Amino acid sequence: MCSPNQGQRADARKGVKAHCFFIMVCEPVSNGLILYKKYGAEKKEMSKYALGIDYGTLSGRALLVNAETGDEAAASVFDYPHAVMDETLPDGTKLGFDWALQHPQDYIDVLAHTVPDVLQKSGAAAEEIVGIGVDFTACTVLPVTEDGTPLCFLKQYSSDPNAYVKLWKHHAAQDKATALNAIAEKRGEQWIKRYGGKISSEWLFPKVWQVLDESPEVYADMAYFLEAADWVVWQLCGVQTRNSCTAGYKAMWHKREGYPSEEFFAALDPRMKGILNGKLNCAVSPLGAKAGEVTEAMAKITGLKAGTPVAVGNVDAHVCVPAVKIDGPGKMLAIMGTSTCHMLLGTDEKAVPGICGCVEDGIMPGFFGYEAGQSCVGDHFAWFVENCLPGGYEKEAKSSGKDIHVYLQEKMACLKPGESGLVALDWWNGNRSVLVDVDLTGLLIGLTLQTRPEEIYRALVEATAFGTRKIIENFEKNGVPVEEFYAAGGIPDKGPIVMQIYADIIKKPIRISGSAQGPALGAAIFGAVAGGAYPDVMAAARTMGKLKDVVFTPNMENAAVYDKLYREYEILHDYFGLGLNDVMKRLKEIKKG
Amino acid sequence: MCSPNQGQRADARKGVKAHCFFIMVCEPVSNGLILYKKYGAEKKEMSKYALGIDYGTLSGRALLVNAETGDEAAASVFDYPHAVMDETLPDGTKLGFDWALQHPQDYIDVLAHTVPDVLQKSGAAAEEIVGIGVDFTACTVLPVTEDGTPLCFLKQYSSDPNAYVKLWKHHAAQDKATALNAIAEKRGEQWIKRYGGKISSEWLFPKVWQVLDESPEVYADMAYFLEAADWVVWQLCGVQTRNSCTAGYKAMWHKREGYPSEEFFAALDPRMKGILNGKLNCAVSPLGAKAGEVTEAMAKITGLKAGTPVAVGNVDAHVCVPAVKIDGPGKMLAIMGTSTCHMLLGTDEKAVPGICGCVEDGIMPGFFGYEAGQSCVGDHFAWFVENCLPGGYEKEAKSSGKDIHVYLQEKMACLKPGESGLVALDWWNGNRSVLVDVDLTGLLIGLTLQTRPEEIYRALVEATAFGTRKIIENFEKNGVPVEEFYAAGGIPDKGPIVMQIYADIIKKPIRISGSAQGPALGAAIFGAVAGGAYPDVMAAARTMGKLKDVVFTPNMENAAVYDKLYREYEILHDYFGLGLNDVMKRLKEIKKG
Secondary structure, eight states, rough: OOOOOOOOOOGGGTTTOOOEEEEEEEEOOOHHHHHHHHEEOOSSSBEEEEEEEOOOEEEEEEEEEEEOOOEEEEEEEEETTTOOOOBTTOOOOBTTOOOEOOOOHHHHHHHHHHHHHHHHHHHHOOEEEEEEEEEOTTEEEEOOOSSSOOOGSSSSGGGGGGGGGGGGTOTHHHHHHHHHHHHHHHOSSSSGGGGOOOTTSHHHHHHHHHHHHHHHHHHHHHHHEEEHHHHHHHHHSOOEEEEEEHHHHOOOOTTBSOOOOOOHHHOOOGGGGGTTTTOOSOEEEEETTEEEEEHHHHHHHHHHTOOOEEEOOTTTTTTTHHHTOOSSSEEEEEESSSSSEEEEEEESSSOOTTEEEEEESSTTTEHHHEEEEOOOOOHHHHHHHHHOBBBHHHHHHHHTTOOOOEEEEEEEESOTTTTTTOOOEEEEEBSSSSBTTTTOEEEEEEEEEOOOOOHHHHHHHHHHHHHHHHHHHHHHHTOOOEEEEEESSSSHHHHHHHHHHHHHHSSSSSEEETTHHHHHHHHHHHHHHHHHHSSHHHHHHHHOOEEEEEOOOOHHHHHHHHHHHHHOOOOOHHHHHSSOOHHHHHHHHHHHO | OOOSSSSOOOOOGOOOOOOOOEEEEEEEEEOOOOEEEEEEEESSSOOOOEEEEOSSSEEEEEEEEEETTOOOOOOOEEEEOOBBBBBBOOOBBBBOTTOEEEHHHHHHHHHHHHHHHHHHTTTTGGGGGEEEEEEETTEEEEEEEETTTBGGGGGGGOOOOGGGOTTTOOOHHHHHHHHHHHHHTTTTTGGGGGGTTOOOOOOOHHHHHHHHHHHHHHHHHEEEEHHHHHHHHHHHSSSEEEHHHHHHHHHHHEEOOOOOOOOHHHHOOOGGTTTTTTTTOOOOOOOTTTEEEHHHHHHHHHHHOOTTTTEEOETTTTTHHHHHOOOEEEEEEESSSSSSEEEEESSSSSTTTTOOOEESSSSSTTSSSEEEEESSSSHHHHHHHHHBBHHHHHHHHTTOOOOOOHHHHHHHTOOOTTOOOOEEOOOOTBBOOSSTTTOOOOOEEEETTTTTHHHHHHHHHHHHHHHHHHHHHHHHHHTTOEEEEEESSSSHOOOOOHHHHHHHHHHHHHEEESSSSSHHHHHHHHHHHHHTTSSSSSHHHHHHHHHHEEOOOOHHHHHHHHHHHHHHHHHHHHHHHHHHHHHHHHHHHHHHH
């Protein structure tokens, strides 16, 4: 792992002025990690780049980053031609309720389009790339043959929905998750405590169980069932790996205990016996490790140099942690997009109820990585704009040349906390943390004939912030401190008013990611580490990570009002979320007919 | 009261073809009422007309009706020049929060404009009018001098808001209503049970108490404080009367017990002692009775014939009952406009909690008239259109040339009951019955990212129907049967889809008023009775009342789903409405800051 004297090449073609640079020297430290001391030195002529490839829900993005400075040299985005398949397969085969699939060809197409593009845009040479990192949505999983061919590429399975990639937001395995949780509880399985006491239908085992149940032939014919993150890495370097992040958070793997027992899986379904030594049979690699090197075949497709190091796969949210310079415990990162993921490092393994997971080395080596989440944040605001925005507002925003969210946020900024008399429960897409219940739905209370659209919009924003406060307090109550708050993603980047409301509600200062492309930057950081440019992720984070200058500081007068509103949120949260009134679930039952 | 051989004149000028008509012959029947037997006969040349004058919130309307057939000969509307004054008086004097005033001159202007207009349009001669009825919004009240001059007409009071007409929706006397209810409860006043246990801030005594408290000089100088309905009748015929409807429903008067005791009023405020023999000193007249005859002065202004009989005043909702042919108990009429009033006749006096009132002879002589209400119905749908309607929907409705509500109702008609997964509490404007609580607010539950605007719209419609069902069940539970359901007003007239939803939810067939001008037709019916064209209101109702041919019959498959949704509505209704979680009130407190 130790590679001193990294980063000594600069990009001569770009005529970059020589500037102070660091030569790093190996030195073992007490926690068993290798850290580097830094000595100032003259930068040499050639820069080294790191390449981050970020697979989102609708597109993939390549980001070429200067590994010495974190400066972003070029970016390129490619929309998945098949996007999210939630109604039909390409051949017209109808999908059921709550399905969400993807086509693996799209992922290869991302590489073929974006990598040559960033090389071309930046003028960088392929050999200047020190390492490549890949991050992905998760749990996004697919069945493949022994050589890695997706089963949906086989003619006999091209019309079988279970042969395709099940996207993270595929929710059609809820019955499997429910059964799995019940059996785990009955058997007194201890590992489930690491996941807040409940497994999500989004995760690997409910999804693979659905394949077995609905398409036993696909299950039989697949050699492996793996994360798309690991599959893309396999395609890049020809080596199958499993990353500790998705294995830990999405497949119930533990660094010391491994996966749950074969008996447990046999208890789910006798046919599932042997799954660990079969469909999941691959060692789990730590984050930041090198998975392999770019193959000749992939070099041809992408313009990369064969032999370039490739990091093991990672998850889009998790890679953001070093991208905002987080290098230790107590600092929560919220990645706020359509949904929000909360990342937090801790020094001990605590059983925190209602979180998504606690995985040793799951975010950064040497720490317990805690994850929690909110299922509906940007989606919440987008829903409002799509379904509740009066034509007059739309026109006014257009005529003032403002993005509709900017317009609405400016309008809601004129309101004082509590002025609308509204409170919402932010469960339009269920509740991920701390209730872990996809069957919960949204609520809006306090409506009057005077209620205006911007008041509803603000109530939705506030509700997501109350949800975040609930998550923070839950961590703190269970012995995992949260001292600082960081935010990354489109919402913090473009929504200062939203972030001020968050600061007032959570009563902590908020720092904002300095990159608009946090996951891709994070992936590049892991690529740089895999390529040996840094001794470890913490060191890379401190140099390549970025924060904006702005800090959102709580207004304590507003915070006092929000304390009152939060108490109301909590009462409603518990009443509707803890089974005192299961109306939301009964309405869903009635809806099913 | 008995006037056989009525209605034998036809309108010769209009060349109406002679047709079968009825000669009515007196015959006493068992229930003590005088009914008429009808015998076919040839219609004579001259028709008799009845004139109904309906005073709404923003305009007054005259309707000339053929008293023999109920056919509407001509109508005329006049918008009040001062409309509703809720911000300033005509001279710029600012009004406080929740004020709503009117200018009495507007009421006279209605007569001066609309009566000549209907005579002219119909070609009817003034002497052909058998009688005149007046209905009004209520409780709409004003202070006047001994000769009936409104105090606001006096120069010294033209800038005093308390000298003007307090419109029904003037809510600035809420503190007085609250205090009145507390004192009544403390004193164990029994009469309050007839009003569901609570007096509304909209009614007479809170309003007159506000005058006393804020403008003691207006209170001292007024000879009388009376309903605008009675004031207009006074202006028409020169005789002060008080109608049993407003006296009973809005001024706590009882046929046998009279008003509450002087001691009670003295307990409210010592200065209010003597109010009954002072400001309210006028006998209460039964509905359908003749108040007097058109004066020479008013004949000049209106073109009416001096001496034409004028009925005692009445309330816009209450006069609609005979206008839809209701002639006895068990038949509930809902007048559905911005809000909904429910009218029901019963044979006994029952203490029904949470209703607006039970008044003997308050709707039709011989019965106990029950009234209940919902504060937010058409207003609910209008709020949605104003605040939640996406621009795309607005455009689509426009390009298809459809009224926006017709468009939305067509869209929501494509949904099945329960399909949206939504339930709302229809309390955007508080709850009038059966909770009688203006501080309750609206709730919407079951929202998801898939929720569409038409689903929300439908949920609001359903919520108002659930509210109606609650009112019906409350009557039934307390011994006042509801067997049939009638609806009048703009919503039933134009919203067949809304009415089908109502039928499915209340599980009763719904009949619809045959007149788009139910109150004016109802006023004309009372005018015809006062003029002697019919022996009583029931007989006039059967002949002059009108129903559409259509009947909305419950679809029992839908009703079964709605039974389930209604159970959820009830749980939420009780949880938020009965004090288990007073979040709505606390949010209002926070809002006040």
